[in-house]
Amino acid sequence: MSEPYSVAIIVGSLRAASLSRMTAKALMAQAPTGLHCRIVEIGDLPLYNEDLEAHTPATWTRFRADIASSDAILFVTPEYNRSIPGGLKNALDVGSRPAGKSVFDGLPAGVVSITPYKLGAFGANHHLRQTFVFLNLLPMQQPEAYIGGAGELFDETGALNNKDTEAFLAKFMTAFERWIGIIRANPA
Secondary structure (H helix, E strand, O other), rough: OOOOOOEEEEEEEOOOOOOHHHHHHHHHHHHOOOOEEEEEOOOOOOOHHHHHHHHHHHHHHHHHHHOOOOOOOEEEEEEEEEEEOHHHHHHOOOOOOOOOOOOOOEEEEEEEEEOOOOOOHHHHHHHHHHHHHHOOOOOOOOOOOOEHHHHHHHHOOOOOOOHHHHHHHHHHHHHHHHHHHHHOOOOO
16 A cells, blocks of 8 residues: 555634544545545734744744645635634735745645534635636535534543444545545646
């Protein structure tokens, strides 16, 4: 067997006990053996300001290296005001700069969006996908992943306690592994 694909998971919520982080951990637990997943933190990234490139912050360098060394990226995000959280947008800006040196270029990507409510998560998912056009990230189209009612899916320890959701996350991760294989075998 070849080496597993390295998957950087970017969690859009900065809160330590967020539903997005719990979902990311549940996705990692359901990942097939062909995927090596790790969460790449974004909460310590200073807001993007081109002036800082003269003395690049160490956290930017770390983030860019973490993404550049990955075979794919999985975004797990809540929806804030029908869009993505500011910290996630900042991470996209940090990784896409300086001009012509984007660490995202050509990487396979997946998106899982989460909401504690019955409705939501669609806006964040599709708003994030809009940025992929410019970033040249190659998103998996199916299965789509909008997790509603997420507050009821985890126990008090943060463990997933819903078998249907667990099965869906396993299906999603298996499809993501196939998608990564397709893109990595046929680079742009």
